[in-house]
Amino acid sequence: MFKDKNVLVAGGTGFIGINLIKRMLSLGANVRATIHRKDPVLQDSRIDYLTCDLLSMEDCKKAVADMDYVFMCAANTSGAAVIAATPLVHVTPNIIMNAQIMEAAYFAKVKKFVFLSSNAAYPPSDDRYVSEEEMFDADPYDIYFGVAWMKRYTEILCRMYSQKLKTPMSSLVVRPSNIYGPHDDFDPATSHVMAATIRKVIERQNPLKVWGTGDDIRDLIYIDDFIDALVLATEKIDTYDPVNIGLGKGYSIKQLLEMLMEIEGCHDLQIEYDSTKPSMIPIRLIDVSKA
Numbered sequence: 001m002f003k004d005k006n007v008l009v010a011g012g013t014g015f016i017g018i019n020l021i022k023r024m025l026s027l028g029a030n031v032r033a034t035i036h037r038k039d040p041v042l043q044d045s046r047i048d049y050l051t052c053d054l055l056s057m058e059d060c061k062k063a064v065a066d067m068d069y070v071f072m073c074a075a076n077t078s079g080a081a082v083i084a085a086t087p088l089v090h091v092t093p094n095i096i097m098n099a100q101i102m103e104a105a106y107f108a109k110v111k112k113f114v115f116l117s118s119n120a121a122y123p124p125s126d127d128r129y130v131s132e133e134e135m136f137d138a139d140p141y142d143i144y145f146g147v148a149w150m151k152r153y154t155e156i157l158c159r160m161y162s163q164k165l166k167t168p169m170s171s172l173v174v175r176p177s178n179i180y181g182p183h184d185d186f187d188p189a190t191s192h193v194m195a196a197t198i199r200k201v202i203e204r205q206n207p208l209k210v211w212g213t214g215d216d217i218r219d220l221i222y223i224d225d226f227i228d229a230l231v232l233a234t235e236k237i238d239t240y241d242p243v244n245i246g247l248g249k250g251y252s253i254k255q256l257l258e259m260l261m262e263i264e265g266c267h268d269l270q271i272e273y274d275s276t277k278p279s280m281i282p283i284r285l286i287d288v289s290k291a
Contacts, residue, residue: 178192197210
């Protein structure tokens with residue numbers, strides 16, 4: 001499907017973008033990748049890097065020109081601390097980028113547009129495995145309200161472009177669980193829970209400080225497995241039909257710590273849980289039976 005096709009990976013220096021570029025190259029695609037403030041991580045002459053700002057419509061038009069497939073991996077993103085302190089940092093820039101690149105892709109006659117949504121946009125579901133149909137049943141968690149509705153709004157745009165226009169553009173939505181693996185963001189100020197926890201254990205931080213009680217439960221998926229599912233979804237789905245991508249099983253932060261400390265052989269670390277710090281969603285399990 002991708003051999004000799006022109007593929008844009010928007011967000012070519014991000015965690016998912018880097019790994020997706022690798023996969024697209026292995027499938028024989030002609031890859032263009034957008035970069036903004038960061039230097040390219042992958043040094044490969046086959047990658048057409050385009051320095052641009054997706055807040056600019058003109059740059060969006062340049063990015064999607066002559067593309068067959070567009071993967072929207074670019075986003076302003078960070079961990080719990082930043083979201084709790086400055087929730088709007090994820091709202092306006094992402095809405096503008098998403099809306100503009102979709103419009104540019106539409107008028108450039110892109111064959112298929114793929115948007116990466118989030119399991120955090122679902123309403124509270126306690127210990128149930130949440131299914132795709134439940135996304136708009138109620139408001140999301142307050143702590144994620146702005147980010148979640150940004151994701152939801154972009155999903156509505158995908159539905160519009162895919163199903164509500166006279167000349168539609170195939171627009172896909174995937175909702176990943178918590179992804180981890182090589183090229184993740186391990187910066188303590190912006191990293192997500194798995195990357196942050198891995199770094200603390202590898203660095204033998206003692207005491208090892210954990211935000212929350214350690215009882216939060218997450219579904220985790222390794223980046224290669226996610227990319228497998230993402231590519232398959234792009235091959236199989238041709239319209240707005242959101243799909244959850246994850247392991248289908250949850251682990252608590254305490255369990256993750258135990259596994260990581262076992263792997264690293266550092267059982268002597270003293271763990272300190274700080275319940276005064278934001279822990280975001282207490283439990284999130286997703287139903288992956290559709291995938």
